[in-house]
Amino acid sequence: MYIFLSILIVIASLLLIGAVLIQKSKGGGLASDYSSGNQYLGYRKTTDFIEKATWTLAIFICLVSICASFSVKTPTNVSSIQNAAPAPNSAAPAPVNQLPNGGK
Secondary structure, eight states, rough: HHHHHHHHHHHHHHHHHHHHHHHHHHHOOGGGGGTTTTEETTOOOOHHHHHHHHHHHHHHHHHHHHHHHHHHHOOOOHHHHHHHHHHOOTTTTOOOOOGGGGGO
């Protein structure tokens, strides 16, 4: 499922790149006059097909990316520390230090 969603994201991304490159430059950028009534943050409010397709593809990519993140199976985390260290043997007695000649 994740691979299918990833392929959809790649196809939508390529289409989005094409849609952005096809759009006519609206000019101005940050230097444009924001006080104009028919502009929103420097871009004219147009309802042409390419602009709608751009927004639709961008929203589609976001939604499919969220769905893809939920479809990834999380691996079980097995600690290698538990397997590497042997368990202490509680049946073995503690070593006793004995001095030669009876400890005298």
